[in-house]
Amino acid sequence: MDEMINLQSEEDLSPDDGIQVVAFRLGKEEYAVDILHVQEIVRLLSITRVPRSAKHIEGVVNLRGNIVAIINLHKRFNIASAGEVEDKRIVVFQFDDLKAGIIVDEVSEVLALNSKDIEETDKVYSSMSSDFIKGIARLEDRLFLLLDLQKIVE
């Protein structure tokens, strides 16, 4: 019975049709990714450069014996890195058999977003690298760009 109640209360936390996201900072902008794809968030590990790879690939790290490719979104989106080195994190995510990490300037929080708070990208954001943006979420006076991780690794 206890478990049932717990489950119930958790469902209350995530509203209908909504998603939970991990919110983080890239430069001065705030971004978010679906928490279901996030495997873990780790401190900045020493990254080994991979020669002859694409520009936005920062390199590879050793994550408990596994080799994980690290993507530099700053380079991809042309955003200057900001904040303290101490705050930087690697957000490791996974789809099926594909694992990769992105470097973020700071991980702020885990948020529950209502679907009504999320707007389609093309309504607001037609110019920039909208391919990688799933939508924009508004929460109080903050704006979060929802990243499409799958597109980013492709």
Next chain:
Amino acid sequence: MKMDMSQYLDVFLEESKEHLESLNQKLLDLEKNSGDIAALNEIFRAAHTLKGMSSTMGFEDLADLTHHMENVLSDLKEGLLEVNSQVVDILFQCFDRIQLIIERIESNGSGEMDNSELVMILEGIKRGNFQMTTPTTGSVQNSKQEESLKKPPYSNTSSFEFNQYDMTLMREAASRNFNSIYIKLVVDSGCLMKSVRAFMVFKALEEDSEIIKSLPPAADLEEGKFEEKIELLVISASPSSELEKRLNAISEIKVMEIKEIDLASLSPDTLPEANGNLISGSQDLHKESKGMQKGHKVKQTVRVDIDRLDVLMNLVGELVMHKGRLEQIGAISKIAELNETIEQIDRISGDLQSVVMKVRMVPVEQVFNRFPRMVRDLAKELNREVDFLIEGKETELDRTVIDEIGDPLVHLLRNAIDHGVESPQDRLKRGKTQKATVMLRARHEGNNVYIEVEDDGAGINIKRVMEKAVEKGIISLKEAELMSPEEAIQILFNPGFTTTENITDVSGRGVGLDVVKTKIESLSGEIFVDSRPGQGTRFKIKLPLTLAIIQALMISVSQEIYAIPLGSVDETTMIKSEDIKAVQNQEVIVLRGNVLPLFRLASLLEIPGDVTKKDEMYVVIVRKGERQIGLVVDTLIGQQEIVIKSLGRILTGIPGIAGAIVSGDGFVRLIIDVATLF
């Protein structure tokens, strides 16, 4: 109600494939030597098991087909049918069909397929309706259709047949001056205790004779379970007249027919292959079958999911890595006790590693076994006569390599048969044997396995290769003139190159060779060609024993550390800057009289920062194919055992990078792939 069998499906599929493989292989043996009883028995056993399995699993169409196949096989076994090329062809067709059905089951779970045409042919064969082209057909036109070629003419009214075993015994008997006698008896219809009469018959005969076969079987006779007729095959010291007299003395028994079997009239036509080796007698035959059974005693094995082995391998990899770290610590701290323990761990982890590697090793047999059938079919299709020889199929390779090596070998074998080997007529014209030889050879040498595909055909026509290459614009006419034969052969590996005038559906010489080369290189292997005009061609593939743990030379360039697989390192040397010469803007060095191109690893790997000019520098001499190349590096760190890890999907296919390792200090280091670096 149907039981849920899905959980057994995997086992079923795997085992069926194994049985199918052995069917194909043994039938090939049988085709080569139609007297090969062991092969026939093996085929029968495999077919029987397959039938049982498929009907248990509810694949009725498969069960039905194998059932009919088994009927024919059983007749072959009993000697009722003769092993000839048509029967063999039909059986091969059946095997193909079975394979198709199994593949279907694997892909969509349904084994339904209409096999009626094959079943009809099989039934036809069994009834003897099948058109036999052997010369004996005409002489034996029996009223009863199930009667076989081997049946003696006088037994028209009986259903008594001799199999190989009977023949052997009879021959044995003849060689010792015993008579083989066929007897047909009738027990009086009013007889009350038929079993007693039968017993008396046996008793009368056994004085100086041996009953080697009876119909109905002896057990039935003893229980009186028979109508009136008894047929016997007897080997006796007495002539038939003596036996007849003795039998007729038993009341209520009447001899209908008694005849000494003339072996000479029986054997030469009907059992051409059975001569010679079978004369040795029954004892030997018994021994043989016993020995065979021993050989069949299967080693106890466990089927393990390959993924689990991979996990195990990874864990051992981690262990080896941390052992490396421990060794570093031990070397620094210089504590005797610690170093002793490290030595122990080193030994154990070494053993563990070799055991795990061995577990992952499988004999190349697994791949090779499907080739004889393929070569046979291909040779038939292309009208070539080919002796296909396999050597060293017990050579073991890592599972991952085995899985990948099949396709390239298929390519090479097809090329050998389609283009290497000439037609029988051409061969005779050139004074060669009519039958060509294609060899598939595997052998183990150091840390490598060599696989060779060799034919004794026409060899590669280098002139034509060059002409084609010029025609296709792969090389210029001038280049062609300067080319050595070795270089010209390398053109074969150029993508899209082919010299075939009429492209068959099988292959064109050269088509796919670039694919073969790419595949081999992706396995960290190399391929060499050796061809002599008029004498044949040999493709030699060199493969590493395993792809998981290898020895590597660790080097550094600027701040970065890389691993170069020791397999591609020839030597290391130190040169002075004045040793470097330039030829057409390419730096070269002269090493013991050989001119080698020299590359700076820092610029090949786009390492940021200035390239420091030094007076002395280390050069790693690496080997790419048959060529040596010098690589300038900053320092040589040393030799190390490394566990290769994949860079993952995002970073696959970067030229020059074969993978990554996690070094003892926890950093990721990249492995240089010499084959694709330049």
